Amino acid sequence: MMRLLLLLCVVVFTTGSAFAIPQFSVLTGNRCSNCHVKPSGGGLRNELGWYSWYDVSLVPKDWAPIKWMTAGDSENQYFGGLLTLGMDLRLQSARAFNEGAERKYFPMQAALYAALTPAKAVTIEGSFNLAALRQGPNTDTRIVYPGQRMGSYSVLFQPDITWPTFRVGLMRPSIGSRYDDHTMAPYSYSTATTRQTYLAPDWSEYGAEVTYEGMRWLTLQAGVFGSEGLSQMQLSNGVQGASAITGNSPTISARAVYWDRFAEDLINTSVGASVLVNNTFSMVSTFATVGWSDHASLMLDYTITNKSNVITSRNFMAELMYQVLSAASAYVRYERYFTDQSQAPGTVNANAVVLGSQLFVLPYVELRPEYRVWDTYKEGASTRWAVQLHIFF
Numbered sequence: 001m002m003r004l005l006l007l008l009c010v011v012v013f014t015t016g017s018a019f020a021i022p023q024f025s026v027l028t029g030n031r032c033s034n035c036h037v038k039p040s041g042g043g044l045r046n047e048l049g050w051y052s053w054y055d056v057s058l059v060p061k062d063w064a065p066i067k068w069m070t071a072g073d074s075e076n077q078y079f080g081g082l083l084t085l086g087m088d089l090r091l092q093s094a095r096a097f098n099e100g101a102e103r104k105y106f107p108m109q110a111a112l113y114a115a116l117t118p119a120k121a122v123t124i125e126g127s128f129n130l131a132a133l134r135q136g137p138n139t140d141t142r143i144v145y146p147g148q149r150m151g152s153y154s155v156l157f158q159p160d161i162t163w164p165t166f167r168v169g170l171m172r173p174s175i176g177s178r179y180d181d182h183t184m185a186p187y188s189y190s191t192a193t194t195r196q197t198y199l200a201p202d203w204s205e206y207g208a209e210v211t212y213e214g215m216r217w218l219t220l221q222a223g224v225f226g227s228e229g230l231s232q233m234q235l236s237n238g239v240q241g242a243s244a245i246t247g248n249s250p251t252i253s254a255r256a257v258y259w260d261r262f263a264e265d266l267i268n269t270s271v272g273a274s275v276l277v278n279n280t281f282s283m284v285s286t287f288a289t290v291g292w293s294d295h296a297s298l299m300l301d302y303t304i305t306n307k308s309n310v311i312t313s314r315n316f317m318a319e320l321m322y323q324v325l326s327a328a329s330a331y332v333r334y335e336r337y338f339t340d341q342s343q344a345p346g347t348v349n350a351n352a353v354v355l356g357s358q359l360f361v362l363p364y365v366e367l368r369p370e371y372r373v374w375d376t377y378k379e380g381a382s383t384r385w386a387v388q389l390h391i392f393f
Contacts, residue, residue, distance in 0.1 A: 021180045023321050026291035029261050029268035037115050037125050039165055039211040040174040044086045044113035044125060050076040057363045058327045069363050086113040087393045094386035126153035129202050145200035147229040152204040164212040170204045173253035174221040175274040176285040185335035186303040189313035190350040198305055203229050219257040227251050227278050237310045238344025244281050244307055251278040266293050280308035297321045314338040327360040350376045366390040
């Protein structure tokens with residue numbers, strides 16, 4: 001309890017958000033719902049998700065100086081499974097691409113999670129974004145991204161494991177893959193001078209969704225949502241900005257994923273597609289993964305985002321990760337951006353190559369150093385170093 005209180009004091013001063021790590025699903029052959037309370041992953045880890053990583057560490061958890069970090073921790077569920085708790089804290093240091101830019105230190109995520117399971121068929125889950133309490137200097141205005149929420153909550157009802165899961169509340173529609181970095185290519189676009197993100201961290205909408213995973217090899221999801229969050233997102237046609245969503249049209253989402261394993265469960269694969277539509281705004285994703293259990297993962301993603309008469313982007317991403325040790329992985333990611341704006345000449349194209357590693361240096365503590373090369377049609381290329389500190393439970 002003292003460790004949790006100390007962590008709470010730290011995260012009050014941080015901001016932002018992130019998602020689950022889909023590479024782990026590829027490495028283990030598990031669907032996102034196997035390790036997370038939410039059917040599409042992200043946020044609170046269930047008993048299996050917590051147990052799988054609580055003691056993964058380069059430094060042995062029983063080493064005397066750090067034994068206090070895991071002393072008494074045997075699970076993240078309490079009162080016989082009635083209550084489940086979790087958290088994610090991420091801080092990052094990075095330097096912008098432009099020449100002469102100074103290195104900056106900024107928080108990325110400050111999320112607290114909780115779930116109540118009063119009956120086997122019912123789960124009430126929620127998250128709170130402590131970052132939403134943070135205000136800018138000399139102002140009462142909160143520092144948030146357009147469309148960012150203070151938190152999310154939902155009620156999940158599943159009478160039996162072979163039945164669909166019905167979910168209602170304030171939540172993120174299930175689309176694409178739940179990447180742990182909201183700046184990755186699938187949900188971003190590049191202009192002649194900047195790179196922008198479509199979906200804000202902690203983006204959620206009021207709505208309802210159904211998920212069917214009655215068969216091990218299939219995931220089907222469909223939902224109907226409001227558009228308050230998306231309406232805050234501004235898109236530029238090259239001359240002026242416009243809201244991604246206007247009016248009160250509902251947001252419709254659908255997602256399907258096929259999972260399979262080969263060679264006595266040594267090879268894990270998946271292929272899927274999703275669509276998000278609201279009037280003249282749409283986001284269509286196709287994605288696939290191949291994994292060698294406990295060794296390597298390959299993720300592919302192609303996403304087309306369109307706002308009629310404003311902007312169209314077509315982004316491709318490929319990431320290869322190799323697990324050197326259970327607590328140390330290295331990865332390389334390639335991103336390709338194509339953007340057309342209705343009032344800007346030609347197609348903007350950009351490339352990015354990212355080299356990085358995930359190092360679980362201590363129990364509940366991850367370090368992620370990263371080197372990025374950013375190349376546009378302009379002469380030369382830009383580079384930057386970044387490192388992320390992730391504390392989780």
